[in-house]
Amino acid sequence: MSIEVKNVSKAFGNVAAVNKVNFSVKEGELMALLGPSGGGKTTVLRMIAGLEMPTEGDIFIRGVRVNDISVQKRNIGFVFQNYALFKTMNVFKNIAFGLKIKKWKRADIAGRVEELLKLLGLEGLEKRYPHQLSGGQRQRVAIARALASKPSVLLLDEPFGAVDAKIRQELREWLVHLHKDLNVTTLFVTHDQEEAMEVSDRIVIFSKGNLEQIGAPREVYEQPANEFVARFIGVMNVLEVEVQNGVGRVAELEFPVPTHPDGKKMLIGFRPYAVQISTDLAQYRYRAVLVRTYFLGIMLRLELELPSGLVLRSRITKEEYALLGLSDGREISLQIRQYRVLSSEASGLPPELHTTYELPPTIGEHI
Amino acid sequence: MADKKFNPLPGFGLTMGYTLFYLSALVLIPIAALFLKTFQLSWHDFWRVVTHPQAIAAYKLTFGASLIAALLNAFFGTLLAWVLVRYEFWGKRFVDALVDFPFALPTAVAGLTISSLFVANGWLGRYLVPMGIQIAYTRVAIIIALTFVGLPFVVRTLQPVLANLEGEIEEAAATLGASRLRTFFSILAPTLFPTVLTGFALAFARAVGEYGSVVFVSTNMPYKTQIAPYLIVVRLDEFDYHAATAIAVVLLIISFLILALINYLEGWASRFHN
Numbered sequence: 001m002s003i004e005v006k007n008v009s010k011a012f013g014n015v016a017a018v019n020k021v022n023f024s025v026k027e028g029e030l031m032a033l034l035g036p037s038g039g040g041k042t043t044v045l046r047m048i049a050g051l052e053m054p055t056e057g058d059i060f061i062r063g064v065r066v067n068d069i070s071v072q073k074r075n076i077g078f079v080f081q082n083y084a085l086f087k088t089m090n091v092f093k094n095i096a097f098g099l100k101i102k103k104w105k106r107a108d109i110a111g112r113v114e115e116l117l118k119l120l121g122l123e124g125l126e127k128r129y130p131h132q133l134s135g136g137q138r139q140r141v142a143i144a145r146a147l148a149s150k151p152s153v154l155l156l157d158e159p160f161g162a163v164d165a166k167i168r169q170e171l172r173e174w175l176v177h178l179h180k181d182l183n184v185t186t187l188f189v190t191h192d193q194e195e196a197m198e199v200s201d202r203i204v205i206f207s208k209g210n211l212e213q214i215g216a217p218r219e220v221y222e223q224p225a226n227e228f229v230a231r232f233i234g235v236m237n238v239l240e241v242e243v244q245n246g247v248g249r250v251a252e253l254e255f256p257v258p259t260h261p262d263g264k265k266m267l268i269g270f271r272p273y274a275v276q277i278s279t280d281l282a283q284y285r286y287r288a289v290l291v292r293t294y295f296l297g298i299m300l301r302l303e304l305e306l307p308s309g310l311v312l313r314s315r316i317t318k319e320e321y322a323l324l325g326l327s328d329g330r331e332i333s334l335q336i337r338q339y340r341v342l343s344s345e346a347s348g349l350p351p352e353l354h355t356t357y358e359l360p361p362t363i364g365e366h367i
Numbered sequence: 368m369a370d371k372k373f374n375p376l377p378g379f380g381l382t383m384g385y386t387l388f389y390l391s392a393l394v395l396i397p398i399a400a401l402f403l404k405t406f407q408l409s410w411h412d413f414w415r416v417v418t419h420p421q422a423i424a425a426y427k428l429t430f431g432a433s434l435i436a437a438l439l440n441a442f443f444g445t446l447l448a449w450v451l452v453r454y455e456f457w458g459k460r461f462v463d464a465l466v467d468f469p470f471a472l473p474t475a476v477a478g479l480t481i482s483s484l485f486v487a488n489g490w491l492g493r494y495l496v497p498m499g500i501q502i503a504y505t506r507v508a509i510i511i512a513l514t515f516v517g518l519p520f521v522v523r524t525l526q527p528v529l530a531n532l533e534g535e536i537e538e539a540a541a542t543l544g545a546s547r548l549r550t551f552f553s554i555l556a557p558t559l560f561p562t563v564l565t566g567f568a569l570a571f572a573r574a575v576g577e578y579g580s581v582v583f584v585s586t587n588m589p590y591k592t593q594i595a596p597y598l599i600v601v602r603l604d605e606f607d608y609h610a611a612t613a614i615a616v617v618l619l620i621i622s623f624l625i626l627a628l629i630n631y632l633e634g635w636a637s638r639f640h641n
Contacts, residue, residue: 051538071541078542084535088557088639097553098543129639145543 001063002027002153002185003048008057010043017043019209020057025153025187030179032196033189035206036232041189044206045155048187050074062152077146077184079156083138085130091117091141092126098149116144119181135163136171147184156188160195172199193233197221205229227342230269235301237312238269238342251308252286255339270339272301272315277334279324284333288312293321293328302326304334312336398619404612416610417617421589422598425614429595430621432506433574436513441567444521445559451522452529466522469515477515478583481508506592508584513574520573521566528562561637568629575622 003025010018018040025031033041046052048059050071059066066074086094092113099109117123120140130138139159146154159175160168176199179186190196196203197217205212205220205228213225224230231238241248241255243264248255255268278284288304291311300321302314314334316324326332405413416422451463469477485492485503492503502508532555540550578596585592593601595618602611 049542051542071538072544072546074542076542078539080535080539082533082535084533084539086536086540086554088554090639097540097545101544101549131639145539149544 001025002029002061003187004058004060005044005048006058006060008044008047008054008059010040010047010052011055017209018047018054021206021209021211023204023211023214025185027185028183030176030186030199030201031188032200032203033187033206034193034196034203034232035191035212037191038208039191039206040209041191041204041206042157045157045187045189048153049076049078049155051078075149075151077143077149077151077154079139079142079146079154079159081158081161083130083142083162085138085141085145087130090127090129091122091133094130094141095144095148097145102149104149112148113144116148119178120144136167139163139171143178147182151184153185153187156186158189158191160190160192168195175199197233205232207232224269224340224342227267227269230340230342235272235313235315236269237272237275238267239310240265241268251310252306253310253336255336257341260341267342268339269342270336272313274336274338275304275312275314275334276337277302277304277314277316277324277332279326279330279332281331281333284335286334288332288334290326290328290330290332293326304332401612401615401619404608405616408609408613412609413613416613421593422595422614422617424590425593425595425598426617426621428506428509428593429575429618430625432509432513432594433571433577435510436517436574437567437571439510439514440517440521440570441563444518444566444570445525445563448522448525448529452526466519469518474512474516474577474579475583478512478580481512481515481580482584504584504586504592506585509581509592509594512580512584513577516577516580517570517573520569521563524566524569525559525562528559532558557636561633564629564633564636568626568633571629572622572626575618 001024005021005023008018008021009016021040021044033044035041043052047054048061050066050069054067061074061076086097089097095113095116096109099112104112113126117126120143122137122140122144125133125137125141130141133141139162143154143156143159160171163171172195175186175188188200200217202214202216203220204214207228213220213229215223220229220233224233224236227238230236239250239253241250241253241257243249243257243260243266244262246256246258246260248257248260248266248268250268257266257268260266276284277288281287286306288306290302291305292303294301294303299315299317302316304312304314306312312334408416447466451459451466482503483489485495485508487493487496487503489503495502502511536554537550540554545553576596578594578600581594582597585594585597587593587597589598595614599611599614599618602608602614
């Protein structure tokens with residue numbers, strides 16, 4: 001394991017910022033710490049770096065407990081959200097700073113800096129001062145500086161928070177490539193679930209100082225551990241149902257949940273892609289009216305209103321939309337192919353009940 | 368009108384006009400009068416007056432003492448600003464208010480106070496004089512007075528710059544392995560240096576022009592403890608107006624050259640800014 005966080009808590013005065021968090025990062029892994037702001041993810045990153053001390057718990061880097069090792073001696077690379085470049089130094093000196101402190105030889109420093117400039121596409125910029133660089137270039141200088149002395153882990157705090165959307169997209173792809181080339185264990189903080197999904201091997205999801213779920217992007221998307229994750233990652237329809245005779249009901253919708261006792265209230269969740277629609281009103285069980293269409297590029301999101309007034313979200317491709325001849329106001333029939341019981345609200349649900357319920361696909365296409 | 372350039376911020380003509388008028392009335396016209404008065408002297412007389420050994424001694428004392436005072440202020444002012452910005456302590460607001468004290472206090476009062484402290488029966492003098500340390504009415508007293516009047520400049524110019532330093536910069540240095548001391552000298556000092564220079568220049572200029580406090584802390588002995596502004600007053604008392612303005616002109620030119628040099632240094636030290 002490259003990084004291990006064991007039972008770590010952090011309190012600022014009376015405020016608990018991080019609450020008994022456990023996770024580990026494998027050697028060479030690219031991992032995201034994801035959560036809304038104030039979720040404690042940056043605090044965790046700063047504790048790993050040694051910029052904050054945990055109130056309790058232990059942190060290990062490559063098997064060594066680092067709680068008592070100062071930030072200077074941890075050999076980590078840290079990239080700050082606002083770059084934190086040294087304004088009085090040019091690009092070369094910024095990157096060389098850590099190497100000079102570690103008393104590298106002059107020639108070795110020059111060689112290493114040149115290597116990094118090349119790797120990060122910063123050739124020719126070594127004499128520039130930070131204020132003469134674009135946002136993306138500053139970001140890369142900050143990463144080069146952090147990587148210079150070959151740290152055991154690279155930690156990035158909201159690395160793409162301060163650049164505009166277009167550059168952010170480029171930087172994400174670039175980070176994935178860089179990580180592939182260097183294979184250095186990388187942990188980055190983000191509040192952007194799309195960014196986390198796109199870039200990382202695994203995601204750690206935080207909310208209010210608690211670790212909510214760890215998993216590969218696909219896992220947390222398809223099998224969210226609880227309501228928070230379900231709502232935070234992607235779009236999900238979340239409904240509160242009451243169980244009668246093994247069926248959870250809300251308005252006209254029915255969800256078979258065989259093992260749950262009568263009278264119980266719980267949350268059911270399903271992704272928009274699980275809502276299948278047809279213009280043949282007899283094809284599926286429920287009827288609804290398409291009230292609004294959102295264009296999301298290749299996909300479209302539909303808002304469907306049931307006779308009871310309940311609104312569900314569905315998602316189909318542009319082609320299907322055209323093929324079905326849909327338009328706002330059109331009446332359709334629908335079914336929900338797949339749904340999950342979200343445990344967080346229904347307290348004390350045993351874990352085996354976090355199953356996904358599937359209906360046998362009727363005719364045709366999966367979406 | 369068609370070729371008049373559009374400017375989203377109107378009012379340039381008016382504000383520039385006032386600025387020129389204001390500067391002319393307060394600065395340029397008096398200085399011009401000073402030069403005109405001086406030019407009534409022949410070059411020979413001018414040279415004789417301004418190179419008089421007494422005048423030379425006065426320039427040396429004025430600029431030497433001002434330089435030492437400004438250097439002291441640059442160092443201790445930086446320290447004071449650092450403490451006031453970085454740390455929270457009981458009475459901080461009071462200490463902060465004290466910094467402005469030399470601005471408000473009539474400098475003559477400051478001068479009197481300093482000499483009364485260091486005379487043989489003063490609060491400090493009663494311990495220092497028996498040890499053979501004579502401060503009152505010496506050049507040391509002049510330096511103390513000039514340091515006092517220049518104190519606020521470095522502190523007040525540095526405070527906002529220190530407050531705006533990003534904490535992340537120091538953290539970044541720490542993650543790269545830099546100790547606190549190393550971070551201070553490699554990262555913070557170069558960042559703060561241009562501002563310290565500005566404060567230094569202001570304190571220096573203030574000290575060169577100081578008169579009120581020095582008159583009371585110094586014996587104003589020619590060749591020994593007589594500063595140039597005092598010499599000007601002496602010449603005025605002798606009704607030698609031309610000599611007085613001639614010395615003033617020299618004072619002005621030297622000050623201008625030194626400030627220009629400091630300005631150039633500032634530009635060089637902040638080359639990493641826009």
